[in-house]
Amino acid sequence: MTPGAAMPDRLGGAPDGKRSLRLWLRLLTCSTAIEQRISARLRDEFGSTLPRFDMLSALDRAGEAGLTMGEVSRMLMVSNGNVTGLAQRLKADGLIEHLPGADRRVQRVRLTAEGQTRFTAMARAHEHWIEGLFAGLTDGDAEELTTLLDGAKRSIHSAAHEESNR
């Protein structure tokens, strides 16, 4: 089955270094390109940024009850300190507000009415932009790409987990 049996393929059909590097380069190129496009649009059309949009998006999904700083930090995969600064800027813009809570260690935040309105407009535009960027793909390719990326995600996480147990 395996061609070139002279070379031991220790990982049983897993991609080798060069192949992996090429894959990583493609992945990075795509996501950087998309980020730069979306970021420019958000700035030009809404005077906002991707991190702000991401935080508003998390709060939008959370609804009335909002989220704690820690929850936002975990959802956005960024540091706690980062969320602190982001929240301060969004609050200064009047897009989010603090909620009182029993445990005085936790800061719970949610969208204001204006934040909700503004996010909804941005989200609609955002969806169209992304759709446009992938318009050159067939529906089947997009679906397959999503599935393969899911596999990649699992591979990354299991490698990460394995390492922390070393």
Next chain:
Amino acid sequence: MTPGAAMPDRLGGAPDGKRSLRLWLRLLTCSTAIEQRISARLRDEFGSTLPRFDMLSALDRAGEAGLTMGEVSRMLMVSNGNVTGLAQRLKADGLIEHLPGADRRVQRVRLTAEGQTRFTAMARAHEHWIEGLFAGLTDGDAEELTTLLDGAKRSIHSAAHEESNR
């Protein structure tokens, strides 16, 4: 052929908004996760960063003659100002040096001997890390993912180009 013919699929089989959004989310999740892993390793094991590594990598490929600031900026897809700062830090570390040139507007830089040594060590480790992160994928899946990402890249660029001609 197309099921659910009641809904007009205006883009002829292109992914719709939700599907595209899901794809984008997966793409971003994967590349963020990888970046964070690699970044942590580069910091812990080499006291370096991803942007520094990227710049060294570009200079490594360029060889003796080095690259101008503008060339680095284009290769790394970052702003000119960014490269200026990066170069200053790498020079302070003794990893790169300036080359004299005829046109006094251009700054040409290349790796020092130390920069070359250091980069080679980092690149070797980097390749292993990436290989490890994708080890959970079969070789075939990795290959297919790479191909599909190539298609995605083309789609993104053509959307970008189309927009600038609007």
Next chain:
DNA sequence: CGAATATATTTTAGGCTTGAAATATGTCGT
């Protein structure tokens, strides 16, 4: 109760990144 520990967040210092303005140099046409 009170001390040790755990949890949630903010602060801090430093690096990365951008777009726009400023600077410096080269080139081209007259």
Next chain:
DNA sequence: ACGACATATTTCAAGCCTAAAATATATTCG
């Protein structure tokens, strides 16, 4: 030569991001 334009880079202000230390509050256990 010289003015106008083009090219290459740096500077600047502001935002994003991180890890580590500091702060504040809650919980647990002796």
